[in-house]
Amino acid sequence: MGTVSFKKIMIATDGSACSELAADTGIAFARLSGGTVYAVHVLSNAYLSSIDGGAYPSVGMNPYWESIQEVFQKHGQQAINYVTDLGKIKGVNVESILLEGNPSDELIRYAEENKMEIVIVGTLGKSGIDRFLLGSVTENILHHSQVPVMVVKEKYKP
Numbered sequence: 001m002g003t004v005s006f007k008k009i010m011i012a013t014d015g016s017a018c019s020e021l022a023a024d025t026g027i028a029f030a031r032l033s034g035g036t037v038y039a040v041h042v043l044s045n046a047y048l049s050s051i052d053g054g055a056y057p058s059v060g061m062n063p064y065w066e067s068i069q070e071v072f073q074k075h076g077q078q079a080i081n082y083v084t085d086l087g088k089i090k091g092v093n094v095e096s097i098l099l100e101g102n103p104s105d106e107l108i109r110y111a112e113e114n115k116m117e118i119v120i121v122g123t124l125g126k127s128g129i130d131r132f133l134l135g136s137v138t139e140n141i142l143h144h145s146q147v148p149v150m151v152v153k154e155k156y157k158p
Contacts, residue, residue, distance in 0.1 A: 005033040010116040015079030018122030022152040026120040039083035041076040042103040104140035
């Protein structure tokens with residue numbers, strides 16, 4: 001059996017401890033294979049569309065919209081920065097990508113359109129009713145992506 005070498009490695013990050021574990025794994029793969037990491041965060045439009053002004057029809061836009069959007073963008077950038085900083089420490093090239101939309105849809109689209117060789121995502125490892133109620137982005141990516149997916153699991157602690 002030959003060696004597997006990934007040159008285009010996408011790490012989906014949301015800033016959680018699970019996605020940091022995924023970042024650690026992806027950076028290690030890139031370091032071993034000489035590949036490039038694409039750190040991708042998606043600003044969920046599910047949150048943003050609910051605050052975009054529908055509740056304030058007289059002014060046409062939620063007066064706090066820009067501030068709220070800035071907070072989400074800052075959080076997303078911090079999630080990406082973790083991966084970028086880790087890449088610098090380990091000598092791995094990292095490209096930063098900040099998208100907006102449905103997280104699983106956008107992550108799948110980006111991976112496929114940019115011909116990623118692997119997508120690495122984290123998960124809490126929930127099961128049963130917790131998993132059913134949560135509606136996992138990781139699960140959607142795992143089932144719908146045409147690009148191979150590696151799931152890095154953190155043990156769920158109730």
